[in-house]
Amino acid sequence: LKKAKDWSLTAKEQEYDEQKLYDIWNGEVLDRENAITYRSLFHKEDFSQQNIEPNPEKYKLYSIDEFKSLPPLEWRVDDLFPKNGIGAIFGASGSTKSYLALDLALSVATKDSWFDFPITENCDVVYICLEGLSGFTRRIEGWVRQHGKKNTEKFRLIKDDLNMGSKEDVENLLASLHKSSFKNGLIFIDTWTQSSPGVDENSVKDVTPIL
Numbered sequence: 001l002k003k004a005k006d007w008s009l010t011a012k013e014q015e016y017d018e019q020k021l022y023d024i025w026n027g028e029v030l031d032r033e034n035a036i037t038y039r040s041l042f043h044k045e046d047f048s049q050q051n052i053e054p055n056p057e058k059y060k061l062y063s064i065d066e067f068k069s070l071p072p073l074e075w076r077v078d079d080l081f082p083k084n085g086i087g088a089i090f091g092a093s094g095s096t097k098s099y100l101a102l103d104l105a106l107s108v109a110t111k112d113s114w115f116d117f118p119i120t121e122n123c124d125v126v127y128i129c130l131e132g133l134s135g136f137t138r139r140i141e142g143w144v145r146q147h148g149k150k151n152t153e154k155f156r157l158i159k160d161d162l163n164m165g166s167k168e169d170v171e172n173l174l175a176s177l178h179k180s181s182f183k184n185g186l187i188f189i190d191t192w193t194q195s196s197p198g199v200d201e202n203s204v205k206d207v208t209p210i211l
Contacts, residue, residue: 076108076186078118086211088192098132098190099139105188106143109155124185126177128158130194156180164195164210 062070074083081087081104089097089104107114109125129136136157144152158176163169177187189195199206
């Protein structure tokens, strides 16, 4: 707002009206023919006055050979799920996405493969269950019986509500993971909709801050 005010004071064609500036800034007045947008203010800013010291080391230029020599992508589940990064299971409602996610989560924690995909290394897994909790215990018990797995200490569940758009919730989640010595593991959030209330999943503007 200060930059907008300073820039407005340079106007020569008409007197500066502070109340009008506040009205426009707060969205109470909109003159579409003579509108001044945030983008125009940004471009009007004189960056030469900011004394920015260029850093020639910020961006590294790689040759093709150098680029090819970079470390390859590491997989948690070979050729399917990366060791570091974000993945998603998506599909129509009722298409058993949660069953598939739970099977993958328990497999990463206890098995050496998932379907025909090798699991490179078992790791800590935290599954955040935000819906269908009443039947979730039976699903896990059925999976353990089916696969004969008793060594499930790497698998943990969270049943508390989580809003990924809330800084407080995210900070509390990180603190809980740190307290439990969770490190270099896999976190499942089921479902996206329940963990991001009010977010339009088809809007880049809404989704980007969550990611």
